[in-house]
Amino acid sequence: MYAFEYHRPSSIDEAVALITSDDIQFLSGGQTLIPTLKQRLAMPDALVDLGGIEALRGIRREGDHVIIGAGTRHAEVAASDTVAGAIPALAHLASQIGDAQVRNRGTIGGSVANADPSADYPAAVIGLGATVRTNRREIAGDDYFQDLFTTALEPGELITEIAFPIPEVAAYAKFAQAASGYAIAGVMVARMPGGAVRVGVTGAAPYALRATALEVALAADFSPAAAKAVTISADGLNSDLHATPAYRAALVSVLAARAVAACGG
């Protein structure tokens, strides 16, 4: 780790004001950022620790939405009665992130800001059609993820909370990479009030996206068999030591079918 300045503001305004250059970064749970620093892969001048900002913490229900503060830890989401009551799939998703240590430190804001192609929350942001709220604006989930580790956030923009619409029913199925525990593929299937079906996929492509072929098939027949019958194109999917594009494509249909089964469909 290289030396850096450290700030711990107590308000959102203070935090944002401290970002005066590209070499100053927010620090949330530190589960991605700190290992990067320890490996000397980044050399920020200063970190602005968001941990002292009460306004970023907490989970609440607002009408037909569940709102989760950016600084809320994965373990809190996994254990929240509010989340379990409204969107159990989201609590289940959070319970599958990393290990207990990671879940006790890592935050939803950090995860969504980081936009790792194999992180879990992005599947929920897409699959549930969430809205990412920042200190400046609201960003529709569908517009938020743009490329590998690339989002619609502008420099210095701070995620404050994420608003998840409450689905009629939803489920998340993840196939974890054996070493890292991240998703080789993860699929959030949701049937929204009114019957629209959304399918959010993480892990398979450079960034989380909707699987429209699955959405169409499931809108017609919300059954595991219908999901499994959909052939996903392997074009443009990720390739690494652990999975080929063809394997990821096959997993997406299989996981979608399992998620539908878990929905009771």
Next chain:
Amino acid sequence: MTETATRTVGTSVKRTEDARFLTGRGRYTDDLHRPGQVHACFVRSPHAHARVLDVDGAPAMAIPGVVAVLTGADMAAEGIGGLPCGWQVIGKGGVPMQEPPHPPLALDRVRTVGDAVAVVLAENRHAARDGAEAVVVDYDPLPAVAHVADAARPGAPLVHDDVPGNVCYDWDIGDKAAADAAFAGAAHVTRLDLVNNRLIPNAVEPRAALGEYDPADGSYTLTTTSQNPHVIRLLMCAFVLNLPEHKVRVVAPDVGGGFGSKIFHYAEEAVVTWAAAKVGRPVKWTADRSESFMTDCHGRDHVTTAELALDAEGHFVGLRVRTLANMGAYLSTFASCVPTYLYATLLAGQYRTPAIYAEVKALFTHTTPVDAYRGAGRPEATYLLERIVEKAAHELDMDPADLRRRNFIQPDQFPYQTPVALAYDTGDYEASLNRALDLSEYAIFAERRAASEAKGKLRGRGLSCYIEACGIAPSAVAGALGARAGLYEAAEVRMNPTGSVTVFTGSHSHGQGHETTFAQIVADRLGVPMANVEIVHGDTSRIPFGMGTYGSRSLAVGGSAIVRAMDKIIDKGRKIAAHMLEAGEGDVEFSDGAFRVAGTDRSLTMGEVAFQAYVPHNFPHDTLEPGLDESAFYDPANFTFPAGTYVCEVEVDPDTGRVSVERFTAVDDFGTIINPMIVEGQVHGGVAQGLGQALLEGCAYDDDGQLMTGSYMDYAMPRAADIPDYRFDFTCTPCTHNPLGAKGCGEAGAIGSPPAIINAILDALEPLGVEDIAMPATPLAVWQAIQDARAPARAAE
């Protein structure tokens, strides 16, 4: 063995050392902080192969806190030698192996990613690391070769300019003509190509070394994460630093796991010892996890073709094997013997195969050196044999258990001379097989298969009947095979004046529980409570010259040395007791911790005798020396041959390719067992490592020699949830040639389990037409194998 009132041998005494470990009181190398110590950080090559044109340490010296930058040239200028290999293999036609130099710090060439070119010493770790980053190394990258099959191709980049074709040695064993004749007359031949995947050891504690120099008497102390401190001292003094060994102390304190990777003499040990004198301050280095991945010796990495010949009744008549073994960039301490004497000599397995011929070509590549890793050679042999035997059974449509049974060496055939050098002393293979089949409920497997099918899963079952040669090793045999040292073990047993016992052993405990097991043996034999027995190990200034711990040798060899030393204690004690009791020596018997005059009620306890030994007011000077302190060097007459049967059942999810081990049955014959709990723990851990090799762990290099699996993000170790409940039992044929009857248990699990797991997967996938799967059988590999098997079927539709 002497009868005593409180026998502990054979009971699961809780491990004495655990209180220390579980309460954070273990003392590891990195826990030590010496006044004035500096921290070392190595400058390591990012290239698999490059010329080193220049190393400029000046920019590092400008960094606050940096004390020195030392290079390979500095070492060479002082005449410092290279790291030696302890085992010379003589290849075909009497050609000795190639031993290219291995300088502790590279000179003009780097040959693997992680090769060190310089070391930076600084006041703290951060400054050392800043300094290492600031050193400017001018590399001229060269083409590299990482995979052993590529290294063998004509025109492959050379790892060492003067080693043609990258061949370290081309070696064979067995009778080629006899094997060829057997194949010519065979009714059936089974062929198999396989890869034994390269593994990265991953001990919990990373390697560390602390060098100290005392100018007052010119002495050195190296504290290091070693399984065998005396061997390190010998190699480092005699071959690398040219130091007189009486001026060098090597200490291996608590060590957090080794699995073989901490047997070898590593460059960092020599560098910190040398540098400590150079800068006049203690020098400490602790690997970070990335360095462990890059620089701890790796294991396995074989590419093999095998053929098994059978007669019409299913008897094995011949075996032919050709193996390419990857040595990495340099020859590590025992690298050369692993794919030869620890591998090909095991190819008879538990079977009577009369003709065996094996060829092994060892090659250099631009990768981390490969050396012994839990099992070392024997897992590779077992994997080959138990895969090909199972394949033959499937091809011949025979029950795999029956085919094995038909070929087992029978109990009345021991001692049994195999066609590949080893002579097994004892065993009863069918007993282990039968017990394992019973325990695994082999007969009603079909019910479980049907239940899995109902869930959409494919269930398979695989067997593995392993044998290993351990208790390494009879010095005469080892020497005849090229070992440059004897492989005996030493022990000293010291009765203290008040009756407690201090035992000094050359074995080293780094997780095995010697402080408990050895104390059990001593307590029982001498009739003293375990609490009064202290086991001392790991410090060359305290223990007699010993060869250390590897090859499941601690109990069979180290424990036997302790027994021999205790025999001498009892003999001497008898003399003292006879003198004190005014009886003839021949009339004094020792049992239950007391010396008794036969047929009388006159007796003395061991404690009383010990006290007299040190307060010898009226000992006859000419016939009885004071003191009760004896040592022994035990050189075994033969290897020991643990053997057993493992049965694995898996479920495969055909949609995702994920394999889960549903049931694992292990029945081992380890001879006499001292502490069943510790032995069971060794098997659990060994099987977990074998499961890791079979399902999860695959060290990958790209074609340019970059390590692709350099962290836990990409290299998967087994976790608790991956491990099934074990079904577990022992059979016992005691070792015939050591005083404990013990055979050793440390490696069996890792040796026997991989083929059982892969055989089970292939059994599950047989209905889909899958015939082969490589380790690790990751979900991707299994899914791909299923797709590939379906593809021709689809094409035919």
